[in-house]
Amino acid sequence: MPRPPRPFDAIILAGGHGARMGGVDKPGLVVGDRTLLGSVLAAVGAAGASRAVVVGPRRPGWPPPGRPRASGRPGPLISYAQEEPAGAGPGPALRCGLAEIAAPVALLLAADLPFLRDRHLAWLLAALDSEPERAGVVLADEGGRPQWLASCWRTAVLRAAAGGYPGRSLRGLLGPLGPRQLRYDRAGAGPPPWLDCDTPEDLTRARAWSEQEASR
Numbered sequence: 001m002p003r004p005p006r007p008f009d010a011i012i013l014a015g016g017h018g019a020r021m022g023g024v025d026k027p028g029l030v031v032g033d034r035t036l037l038g039s040v041l042a043a044v045g046a047a048g049a050s051r052a053v054v055v056g057p058r059r060p061g062w063p064p065p066g067r068p069r070a071s072g073r074p075g076p077l078i079s080y081a082q083e084e085p086a087g088a089g090p091g092p093a094l095r096c097g098l099a100e101i102a103a104p105v106a107l108l109l110a111a112d113l114p115f116l117r118d119r120h121l122a123w124l125l126a127a128l129d130s131e132p133e134r135a136g137v138v139l140a141d142e143g144g145r146p147q148w149l150a151s152c153w154r155t156a157v158l159r160a161a162a163g164g165y166p167g168r169s170l171r172g173l174l175g176p177l178g179p180r181q182l183r184y185d186r187a188g189a190g191p192p193p194w195l196d197c198d199t200p201e202d203l204t205r206a207r208a209w210s211e212q213e214a215s216r
Helices: 036-047 090-098 118-129 155-163 170-177 200-215
Strands: 008-013 051-055 077-081 105-110 136-140 146-154 180-183
Touching: 008 036, 008 090, 036 051, 036 105, 036 118, 051 090, 090 155, 090 170, 105 118, 105 155, 118 136, 118 146, 118 180, 136 170, 146 155, 146 170, 155 170
Parallel strands: 008 051, 008 105, 051 077, 136 180
Antiparallel strands: 105 146, 136 146
16 A cells, blocks of 8 residues: 555535435444444544544534544544534535645545545545645546545645635536546446445445445
């Protein structure tokens, strides 16, 4: 696994109303032995983040703020923030998260990625580190579509762009920054790291994949 640059923080967007999931709390849904948010935080911690800012309303049962310990070593400092007004959209949520971090590099992630792992984050971080003039890198799916909530950025560039962008859309904010798109080579038919759980069908598929992985 490539060694990622240090230090780096993570912004995890966990807002929204889960309308396509019937209004349930998506980040709190369980796939395998973790909640969706728990899987993302585990990946961020294993990759070596200094801080993880979860943007969205606090829910019962979520990891408490502070610095958890994992495998005998301190994890990232976890904190929570809420965009104003609540539910204003991913653009305002990103700006809210940026106000809470200080590291020169920032991961931008969704809170509902059950198959995101530290090796994927290390790949993003190393790719950005290899191109000093590049503003960011983003995972692209099989169709070549950028997955904005599986991306990595230079914090100063991201903060400047976000400060001058009044809209809600991540594509409108991040696309003009010209990030490198990383095509992930999926071996076999395993789950991609950008798979999110927006619908009951997504959740069913994710749980089936998780069971398959556990049985190997």
